[in-house]
Amino acid sequence: MPSSLRRLFATILVFCEPSDVRGLWDKHFDAMSEDYRRNDPSNIVAEQKVLIDIRNMLQSMGKDIKSFPLPDIDEEFDNATGVEREIFEESVIEPNKEDINLADSLNTDQKAAYEKIMSVVHGDEGGVFFVDGPGGTGKTFLYRALLATIRGQKKIAVATATSGVAASIMPGGRTAHSRFKIPLSIDDGGYCTFTKQSGTAKLLQSASLIIWDEASMTKRQAVEALDNSMRDIMSRPDLPFGGKTVVFGGDFRQVLPVVRKGSRAQIIDASLRRSYLWDCMTHLKLKRNMRAHSDPWFAEYLLRIGDGKEKANADGDIRLPDEICVPCTGKKGSDLDKLIDNVFPSLGANMSDPNYITSRAILSTRNDCVDRVNLKMINRFQGQEMLYRSFDCAVDDPHNYYPPDFLNTLTPTGLPPHLLKLKINCPIILLRNIDPANGLCNGTRLVVRGFQRNVIDAEIVLGQHAGKRIFLPRIPLCPSDDEMFPFQFKRKQFPVRLSFAMTVNKAQGQTIPNAGIYFPEPVFSHGQLYVALSRSTARKNVKILVIPDGDNKKTCSDESKKKRRHVNTYTKNIVWKEILTS
Known part of the structure; x- marks a missing residue:
């Protein structure tokens, strides 16, 4: 479609360093303007509409069309003239029909959080909240209800998340780094890179609510940079986030911010819990209703793992439920094949079904393990x-x-x-x-x-x-x-x-109905086992292959134990309890 070609053209301008931009434009203008020329044969009108489309795309990628040798734009053709692009994009987001009535379906904890946040929004008094709860407690459900209500009132709500996947779940969601222009490398006392006169600044000034999901996995310096910038643009340096209503959400049982070569103390220090903003937040807890859960035993088991309360053996390892384990025979290749068969059954018959492909994945701790699984899978894949x-x-x-x-x-x-x-x-x-x-x-x-x-x-x-x-x-x-x-x-x-496979850290924020877990070596950081096991909501949809290390390999492949239906499987569960209790 011409719209896809226009987006490709904008992507090439920004990322691909083309040597002859005008030649590229002249060569592909007819294909990029076909839809507009069908409705209006005027080449001038079509050219202006294509240029405006490309300008908007370039702006969303952080670039100005004037920096490229393209024809000039006549602003008379732009129906958004006079409105900042960022504000225009947010103001045209319509609540989904299914989201409009979500507020009536909230449970007790969600309803209390919803009413508390909405009362602050309506009072225009500002407030900072942290919605805390393990996976499956309905944090995203709550966000969608808040966004639908506020957008239904023709107000602006900004939805962001630390990860792209978590952002894509929310209507109008963007990654926090792209929305707030947060530098990739940031130190204490930093600021976002938008200026006081920019469209981003005007959007945040106009917003009635700002949501930042998965904040537990971002560095506190990023949140503090947003705080510093908003105090500045709102000209209210004495109030957190300049007096705006901001809702953070997350689960500190999950993986924490990545600090390259960081020690345990450095990673915890980078967490939002160590920020000066933590004590400014109103903490709203969502609890899981075990009786309503499809697999209450597994939900309780996951919480014990996340809290570090699951009973461990003398080596500090916890036992995994027999029914989720793929028995280890000591033959690494064939064991991995068994895991793949469990997670991707009847692969040949379902390869063209996107729901089948995207509803399952295998998680591992390191990129080299992920690459090994992906190579096996693409070789199995036909076509x-x-x-x-x-x-x-x-x-x-x-x-x-x-x-x-x-x-x-x-x-x-x-x-x-x-x-x-x-x-x-x-x-x-x-x-x-x-x-x-x-x-x-x-x-x-x-x-x-x-x-x-x-x-x-x-x-x-x-x-x-x-x-x-x-x-x-x-x-x-x-x-x-x-x-x-x-x-x-x-x-x-x-x-x-x-x-087909991805790292545990990459999977955080995703729901994977059929999850395989491949641990040729134990987890190495806080919350990784909890994240891996909790991507699916029922144990029948989780399969895990643990390759014992060193001395245990002989035990695993021992002939007498091969004949047993289940061999007890143990693995490490790393939980830094100081991040959960501070």
């Missing part, structure tokens, strides 16, 4: 295959100390592999914020619908933008961690990875 090789280079390397063959062997965290093998209908996950306003966030899950030499045709399959078809080009990518290599590394590749 047309395409291999995409990256173009790698070391920046400022005139003597070729780092040849491409060496760089091809590297797969830094957050970057796609050098050799990307894709097949029609296979699931992929986006690794960069391409266009957050339209659902293309880091963490968005898609299904491949087609491919050409320099573009992937994909469909968003989860969240509010599900069903939208988009084109992804190759883009230059650099590792987010500058200290990873002694040189600056650039890889030009499609910004996606296969997502």
Whole structure:
């Protein structure tokens, strides 16, 4: 569709460093304007509408169309003239029909939180809240009710989340970093990068409510930067967030902020619980109704794991329920095949069903384990295959100390592999914020619908933008961690990875109805086991393969125990209780 081509054109301008922008425009204008020319044969009108569309897309990606050599825009053709783009985008979001009456369906805890927040919004007095509750207690349900009510009153509500996946679940959701322009590297006392006169500042000044979900997994410095900036733009330096009503949500049983090479103390210090804002917040707790839960025993078991109260053996390991374990025989390859068969039954007959593909995934702790599973899965997957090789280079390397063959062997965290093998209908996950306003966030899950030499045709399959078809080009990518290599590394590749499997940290915020868990080595950080096990709501839909280490491998493969239907399976559960009780 022409709209998809316009979005591809904007993406190429921002990310792909084209050498002849005007030539690209002239060559593809007819295709990009076909829908407008069908309704109005005037080339001038069509050109202006296409340019305005592309300008809006570029603005949502943080760029100005005036920085590119394109035809000038006549503002008379812009129906949003005089209104800041950010405010216009938020004001046109209509509440979903099914969300309008959600307030009448809230349980007791949700209703109390809803009324408390709405009373502050209506009083225009400002307040800061933290909605605390384990997965399945309806935090997202509460957010949707709040958003629908406020937007139904023609007021502005800003919905954000730390992760792209969590953001996509909320109507109008954006990642907090993209919405608030938070720097990727930030220290104490920092500010967001928007100015007082920017559209973002005017949006926040106009907002009646701001929601930030999964705040427990963001660094406190990011939240404090938003606080500093909002005190400034509201000219109320004495009030938290300048007197605005802000709702944070999260679960500190889950994984905490990532601090590269950080110690336990450093990770906890980076948590929101250690922020000066924590004591300013009104804490609203949501409890799980065990009697209404589809599997109350499993829900209680998960809470004991999350709270670190599950009984451990002499080695400090906890026992996993027999019915969720894939027995370990000591043959790593065949054991993994059994796990895959449990999570992806009848794969060949269901490959074209997006609901089947996206309702299941295998979780592991490290990227190399995830890559191993994804490689197995794509080899099992039938259909047309395409291999995409990256173009790698070391920046400022005139003597070729780092040849491409060496760089091809590297797969830094957050970057796609050098050799990307894709097949029609296979699931992929986006690794960069391409266009957050339209659902293309880091963490968005898609299904491949087609491919050409320099573009992937994909469909968003989860969240509010599900069903939208988009084109992804190759883009230059650099590792987010500058200290990873002694040189600056650039890889030009499609910004996606296969997502049959993903890391536990990446899965936080997602519901995965059929979850497999692959632990060739134990978890290594707070909350990882809890997050992995709690992605699905019932134990019948969870399967876990634990590979015992060292001495236990012999025990696992012992012939006498092979004959038993179940072998007790133990694994580590890391819980830093000081983050739960402080």
